Amino acid sequence: MAQIAFKRLTEVKKHELMNLMNHPLVRRQMPLLKGYFDEAACERFIAAKEKFWAEHGYGPWAFCIDEKFAGWGGVQPENGMIDLALVLHPKFWGMGKTIYHKIIHYAFVQMKFPSVTVLFPPTRTRVQGLIKLGFKEDGAVLVGNEKFIRYTLLHKVFNKT
Secondary structure: OOOEEEEOHHHOOHHHHHHHHOOHHHHOOOOOOOOOOOHHHHHHHHHHHHHHHHHHOOOEEEEEEOOEEEEEEEEEEEOOEEEEEEEEOHHHHHHHHHHHHHHHHHHHHHOOOOEEEEEEOOOOOOOHHHHHOOOEEEEEEEEOOEEEEEEEEEHHHHHHO
16 A cells, blocks of 8 residues: 655655646646746745645645655635645546545544635536535636636535545
8 A cells, every 4th residue: 555645845855846837737737827837936836835834734735655746735725715735746646535535634623624625627627526525516716817616515514425
């Protein structure tokens, strides 16, 4: 079985994060990612995510699978809600559900959040997996002048699954 570790983004090599964020299959799902994700963009990204930890006591992690950087995500504040992000390198896409369950356990059991949201760009039409997990479509929102469809999972729904 694969060993999964959650680390702070400051603990991974910047070039690994840059490689992930510049991967064409990853970029296709991230409309807010404009231009080449260079070292300066990487530093701003890490600083912004670390600010969540400093101000809220939670934020995104780096995911390592068998000691290899696999992606980033977790929960972070987004427009007054708790947003769940999960960005994996394509070679680790098969691990998404396992990592999701660790994140959602953290969000609902450890942090006791009442709900979490997921934001998908409208181009992401394969949402049946989210629906099966109990998420409900919750309208459209604008983030950085980009439209996203918000899906919400309530803690009480999580408890029933």
